[in-house]
Amino acid sequence: MLNKALNFANQWALQKVSRDWIDYIASNTMTDFNRWFNDFIWTYDLKAIVTAIETQADGVRTIHLLPNQHWKTYQAGQFVELVLEIDGQSHHRYYSLSPMTAKGTFSITVKKQADGVVSSYLTEQLQVGQSVKLNLPQGDFAYKQQQKLLFICAGSGITPCYSIISDLLAQNKSVDLAIYAQFSKQKDVIFANSLNQQWPAQGVSVEVAFTQETDSQHWLLTAENLLVQYPDLLEGDVYLCGPTGFMDNMINALVAANFNLAKLHCERFVTVDSEDTGKLDFNVVQPSIYFKHLNQHIQLTTEDEGKSLLQIARQYGINLESGCQKGMCGTCKLTLKEGKIAGNQLGNAVYLCTSYPDSARIVLDA
Ligand SMILES: Cc1cc2nc3c(=O)[nH]c(=O)nc-3n(C[C@H](O)[C@H](O)[C@H](O)COP(=O)(O)OP(=O)(O)OC[C@H]3O[C@@H](n4cnc5c(N)ncnc54)[C@H](O)[C@@H]3O)c2cc1C
Ligand code: FES
Incomplete structure (x- = not known):
C-alpha cells in the first residue's frame, strides 16, 4: 500500500515538477531517512519506474519507463545500460531506447533469448511499478543529418532503427526513408503497426520479410538482389542491426555492391570475438x-x-x-x-x- 502511494507520488512529481527542481531539493535533503524512505528520488543513481508493459510479439515486450531526475538528454538510436539484481547477482545489459514521449517516458523493447538471464526476467517477471537502475544513454547508431537512409534489420535489431525512424517522422524531417525488416515468422514481427500501417502512410518504403514462412509475396534480401531491390542504394547511408550471421551476410552483400563502407552504420547485440590481435612483433617494431x-x-x-x-x-x-x-x-x-x-x-x-x-x-x- 505504502509502496503504491510512493510510486504514485514519484510519478506525479516527475511529470509535474521540473527534474532540475527535484534534483535540487533531493540533493539538499539527502538524509539516511529520506534515502531509506524513498530511494527513487533520494538517490544519486539514475533509476526509472516501469509505468506500463505491452506485448509486442511472441516473446517480445515493450517496457515503458519513467526516469528520475538524473535523466539527461539522448539521441534517437542510442541505448541504455540496465543494471539488474536477479537472484542476488548483478547483471548489466544494453537496450535501445524509443523516442521520449510528452509525458517524459521512453521505452525499451526486449526479445527473450533462449536461456537468456536478463531478457527472460524482463519479458516474464518484471512488473509495472518496479524500479530499475540505468546508466546514461550512449552509442553512435544515430541520425547524422543525411538525406537518404536505408535501414536493414532482423529480429530485435529493429529496435534502434524504430527509434531513429520514429524520431525523424515526429520531427517532420524531409529524409528519404526505407526499411527492410526480416523476421522468422509473422508472429515474430516487432512494431507491426508501424511497419504495416503507420510508416507506409507517412511515406516510408517498408519491406517485411520472413525466413520461415512460405509466402511468395515477400522476398529475402540477398547479395544477388540487393541492387535490384534498392537501385539507388549507393546514393544513401545504410543502418544495419541484427544477428551476427545476418549482419555478416549483409556486409558482404554491400561490399559486393561496391557500397562505400564509410556510409554503413552498424550495431551488434552480441560480443565481437576477434582472435586476430595482429602479426606485429613488438620486440622488432614498436608502433x-x-x-x-x-x-x-x-x-x-x-x-x-x-x-x-x-x-x-x-x-x-x-x-x-x-x-x-x-x-x-x-x-x-x-x-x-x-x-x-x-x-x-x-x-x-x-x-x-x-x-x-x-x-x-x-x-x-x-
Ligand atoms: C548496443 C546494444 C543494444 C541492444 N538493444 C537491444 C534491444 O533493444 N532489445 C533486445 O532484446 N536486446 C538488445 N540488446 C541485447 C541485450 O543487451 C542482451 O544481450 C539480450 O537481452 C540477452 O541478454 P540475456 O541476459 O537474456 O542473455 P545472456 O544470458 O547474456 O545470453 C544467453 C544466450 O543468448 C545469446 N544471446 C544474447 N543476446 C543475444 C542476441 N541479441 N541475439 C542472439 N543471441 C543472443 C548469448 O550468446 C547466450 O548464448 C542490445 C545489445 C547491445 C550491445
Ligand atoms: S565500446 Fe562498444 S564497440 Fe567499442
Missing part, C-alpha cells in the same frame, strides 16, 4: 599512434603488445569515449587514416575496444 582529432601522439613499447587500441589509449592518458567494450555498440569507433590494424574493423571504421595495432605507424581520426 606509434597519432590521434589526429586530439593532436596526441603515443609511442608504444613491448608492454603494450596484445592490448586493444582502447586499452592502450587509456594507459597513455588519452580519454576516449567507450560503451560496451565488446565491439558491439560503436561508441569507441574512430576512422583509420593511415596504417593497419587487426581485429574489429569495418571499412575504415575501427572499433578501438576490439582492435589491435598491426603496422609501425597508425593515424586515427574522429
Whole structure:
C-alpha cells in the first residue's frame, strides 16, 4: 500500500515538477531517512519506474519507463545500460531506447533469448511499478543529418532503427526513408503497426520479410538482389542491426555492391570475438599512434603488445569515449587514416575496444 502511494507520488512529481527542481531539493535533503524512505528520488543513481508493459510479439515486450531526475538528454538510436539484481547477482545489459514521449517516458523493447538471464526476467517477471537502475544513454547508431537512409534489420535489431525512424517522422524531417525488416515468422514481427500501417502512410518504403514462412509475396534480401531491390542504394547511408550471421551476410552483400563502407552504420547485440590481435612483433617494431582529432601522439613499447587500441589509449592518458567494450555498440569507433590494424574493423571504421595495432605507424581520426 505504502509502496503504491510512493510510486504514485514519484510519478506525479516527475511529470509535474521540473527534474532540475527535484534534483535540487533531493540533493539538499539527502538524509539516511529520506534515502531509506524513498530511494527513487533520494538517490544519486539514475533509476526509472516501469509505468506500463505491452506485448509486442511472441516473446517480445515493450517496457515503458519513467526516469528520475538524473535523466539527461539522448539521441534517437542510442541505448541504455540496465543494471539488474536477479537472484542476488548483478547483471548489466544494453537496450535501445524509443523516442521520449510528452509525458517524459521512453521505452525499451526486449526479445527473450533462449536461456537468456536478463531478457527472460524482463519479458516474464518484471512488473509495472518496479524500479530499475540505468546508466546514461550512449552509442553512435544515430541520425547524422543525411538525406537518404536505408535501414536493414532482423529480429530485435529493429529496435534502434524504430527509434531513429520514429524520431525523424515526429520531427517532420524531409529524409528519404526505407526499411527492410526480416523476421522468422509473422508472429515474430516487432512494431507491426508501424511497419504495416503507420510508416507506409507517412511515406516510408517498408519491406517485411520472413525466413520461415512460405509466402511468395515477400522476398529475402540477398547479395544477388540487393541492387535490384534498392537501385539507388549507393546514393544513401545504410543502418544495419541484427544477428551476427545476418549482419555478416549483409556486409558482404554491400561490399559486393561496391557500397562505400564509410556510409554503413552498424550495431551488434552480441560480443565481437576477434582472435586476430595482429602479426606485429613488438620486440622488432614498436608502433606509434597519432590521434589526429586530439593532436596526441603515443609511442608504444613491448608492454603494450596484445592490448586493444582502447586499452592502450587509456594507459597513455588519452580519454576516449567507450560503451560496451565488446565491439558491439560503436561508441569507441574512430576512422583509420593511415596504417593497419587487426581485429574489429569495418571499412575504415575501427572499433578501438576490439582492435589491435598491426603496422609501425597508425593515424586515427574522429
Ligand atoms: C548496443 C546494444 C543494444 C541492444 N538493444 C537491444 C534491444 O533493444 N532489445 C533486445 O532484446 N536486446 C538488445 N540488446 C541485447 C541485450 O543487451 C542482451 O544481450 C539480450 O537481452 C540477452 O541478454 P540475456 O541476459 O537474456 O542473455 P545472456 O544470458 O547474456 O545470453 C544467453 C544466450 O543468448 C545469446 N544471446 C544474447 N543476446 C543475444 C542476441 N541479441 N541475439 C542472439 N543471441 C543472443 C548469448 O550468446 C547466450 O548464448 C542490445 C545489445 C547491445 C550491445
Ligand atoms: S564497440 Fe562498444 S565500446 Fe567499442
